[in-house]
Amino acid sequence: MTILPPSLITPWLKRGAMTALVCISIGCEGSGTNGDGLIIENAPISEKCTPIAGFFPSGLDVLSLGSNKAVVVQTSPPGIVVYDIESERPRPLLFSNIGTDSDLDGRDDDVAIAPIIGFPLEPVMGEIQVLSDDLALVSTSNYEQVLTYNPTDATKVGIFVDVPASIPVDLYPLLPPPGTGELRTAVSTLACIFPPTPIDSMGNAIVPNPFCDALIPSYLTTLTAGKAVAGGRLFVAMSNLNFSGSGFLPGTILVYDWIDLGGTITVRPNTETPVLYTTGFNPTGVVQIETPGARELVLVTVTGAIGAGSGASNILTEASIDVIDPTIPRIVARIPLGRAGPSFDSPSVEPGGRIAWVGSSSERNLFAVDLRALDNPALYTGIGPPVILDGLSVGFEDARIFAERNAFELPDRIDGPPARDCMGFTHVAVNASGSQIVASDFCDGTFTRIRADLTGSPPIPYPSNRFEVAGQSTPFAPNDALGLLRSPSLIAVRPGIPGLDYSGPDVLIVAGQPEAQICALRVESL
């Protein structure tokens, strides 16, 4: 056997031992940060799409006509991305992470919420609503709040969050203490709710939440969804999925005063009507509208209880569009959709304020309501329960154009997927002129154009034959086509007249697979 002589081995041993000791003493444990750390490249896979980090983006909105920008809410890393949408493929301009203390209350989000629910939770990004080119509202769940962002430069916007002294302590556990106010970048939507009818969507009695009250049935709000500013108030829909996942708790709209005097906006919980209870479970999308009669209202998509599946069996309770009069505030009307299971977006409203559209969470359908029915002044005189606009309430029109029983069905894709697993999940938007509705279907990847004839003054509601499919294309593959661009969801149409006001693509769609993408389509912009 050949062995190196000790004169060579011994020094080496000493040197090795010394190296090991030094290594241990200075910390041999690395952090994997050599160089630039872990860089994940995202290469485009389509000439019309740009990748988005994370998984399914949760929000999409466009800025004003002149800005040529759109914003997307990205889930991981959590933040918003600003895009230039004048190019053929949306071009990312900048990304802003929401940070660990997203509301700037001086505590990291997970630390702040831990004492309330018993363990740390971090914000999960939700939808975005652009109010102007310098202010957008972004929902987050788990750490329930509405963030205020400048959608042009992706910077946070400070708002003064003021809590009246009359508000009970711990009613809003993450707002400043009652009688104080702070400059923050979000308004907390975590609130104790004491429902008048303490029954959840499974028919179970709601028990007291120890944090809110040891004796009175109560719960903490969950799943911050849509929001809108109207009538000097901020309305925020809370879906209130039971934290254990077993059904929905009564849906609520949190009401805040929104005081915009030109400087820093002040937001404070409304002391008279801090919460509105929706007429069904799971309020999601919220939008401020102006009716043809120039009445400012807020529409809320109430999906009803739905499961985590697809098809009619996934729809568990009735859906509606609830109508809020922001000046009182009060839910003045309910437009029942039946077991429609609308998708979670804000109703997409035709620019003239005549029609609002929503997609379907479980089927290849669209639903629409005639907003002219909301110009009936009798809706705003009573103080009782909301008027049901189904044609059966004396003195009120039936506002439903397409509901469960006569849904607007999108055509089947000829080479579409079998409907067993994915029976439709649609999103909808209306073009700037109101003449065309565009819809995406997550399941079969279709993009459908619907022509709308809104001429004249037909009786309420608009006859269904005034809407017809103008065309269908397949820019995305069916959901089961692995490896291909698929799973379109959120959709938005640029403001302005294509070709005249701008030259770029006119429709933006978010696709979820194989990775998240934002895609630009030319529909009317040729």
Added chain:
Amino acid sequence: MRALRALILALAFPTLGGASEEMSDGNSAGDLEGVEQMVVYGVRTGELDRVPGAATNLIFADDFVAEHKSLTDLLSETEGISVRRFGGAGDRSEISIRGSSASQVVITLDGARANSLLTGGFDLSRICLPLLERVEITRGAGTTAEGSGAVGGVVNIVTRGAIDGPETRLAFSGGSFETFEGSLVHSDTIGEIDFTVGYCGFETEGDFEFSRPTEIIAGVPATFAHPTAIRLNNDRVQHGGTFGLHFPLGSGEVGVSNYTVYSSGGEPGIDSGNGASAGQALEARSRDLSTLNQLGWTGSSPMGVEGDFQAAFYHRFESSSFRNPIVTFRPPIDVEVHLSTFGARLEDTWDGNILDQAHQTDINVDFAHDRLSSTEQSPRERPRLGAALSEALTLFDERLVLSAGVRVDWTQGFGVQGLPSFGVVVSPFPWVRIRAQAGRAYRAPNFDELFHPDEGFIRGNADLLPEDAWNFGAGLEVRFARIGILSKIDLRAGWFRREIDESILWVLVNADTIAPINTGSATTDGFELSAAFNLIRLLRISANHTETQSRRDLTGKRLSGQPSHETSARVQLGHQEAWKLIGEVQRVGVIFVDEGGGRRLPARTIWNASAAVNLAEMPWLPFKGVPTDLWLFVEIDNITDKAVRDVRSFPQPGRHLTGGLEVVW
């Protein structure tokens, strides 16, 4: 340059290359007087008898003494094999052979199938290398012996058996992240009974710091709030034990063996959020216990012909639990699963001659009954049955081996499958071996794929069809004792192709639900290269490279989860039995996160180094003769502290250090 010229000359005119000498492949040492016995350390080519024509490897644990290797490490450094690690020490790791999924590789432990009945995969981290003698790898074949599941290949893990005379092995190591590992294995013979008993324990805090990903899109970086985070709730304790004994009975030998492993620890899950916990699950815990017992008899064929006969019964039990009290918008998770398999197999091998040409007939019958009980789904049972006949004909003084086999396999619910295979080996000269092989493989869906309870966001699919594949492979293996200054030369090159239909993948079937579906046809092809040689007597260099191209036939899109290429190289300086300095480098290519997608985990190059000295071989130290071996070692992995991930949301540790000792007496 002269060495290169010598190599070219040797390849062109092999008779000039010097005498071809017997090389140990683990099956035979070649004790020929007057002929130098060559011992090749490291991953060796093997000629596993059952699969003539297939690409195979043998890995002997003793070749890596005092290197603190894990089974995962050894497999990942083998050509044709890719390993997906879901973290650091003690965290789950899965094998892929030639681009397969983990459930497309049959893992056997001393010949008995050890894949999870639930998921089909096998967690390599549950195997403790000090308890092993060797690992037998068959790439792209093995269906004839194993039936369902051997789409990518077969890995047989062989535990340590008794050797001549008593032997005790003790090992202990400690290192980064408060990781400690110890093992004790004793073998002895009492009368006619050989026995081995071993224990292996492991504990880690697992709290390594890791780099958060930065996603780059059109030059715009998207980063988390902090560039690094700590892996939390990643502690793990593991205890493993093995026991085996053999004694003569009749014309053969009875063998009894047991392998048991218990593991308990945190399950941090994916990293996702911004905060200090990085979105990790802080309270999720898992525990699992698995045990495999075998009773067998090996002897001469009862048919009265020359050959071997083997009968074995085995029982495998696996119990696992997972608890996570903190889950948003669903009830706390508290799941227990119990799985068991009772099986038996008979194998009779007949060696004979036809017209003075040797042939071997192998008849194999096996049966297994799988059972599942779980707190979250109905009890399930499934019998499996298989019978195989294979024939190998050796012609022209072993210059040509032709083989053919067929297996008839039945799994309840999936009918009878016929699985033919064919192989040919040509050895025109003793130093060269040309092989080719083709065979059909299939995989019946596992319990999870079929019956995972509908939890809204995830469910099984009872309508799944079995995966159906054809494997093709060919290779050239060349071995020389010496060419110029190079010695102990082992060169291999192989090509492979797999055409698979109805492969099963978990996909998002609607907006909320993940379920397994049959995904149509896909093709994987590529090549494997490896080389090993001694440059000087104390310097051995080995390297291998694998190219794997996989694509879905319908779209042409590359499949996800596997690198397109992997290269490993190793330089060992020193005397294998006395001291060694080892440097290793592994280059792993880009990994697609999603099929056909643009998101890519970066290529990486990882450097490792270790140094070990056997004090028992140092004549000036007082250990000589007391222990047979007394190794001290230190190892540094990921020296350059690279951010490493095989799976997007499961980080692996950066640089880390381990030191320890191994004693044999």
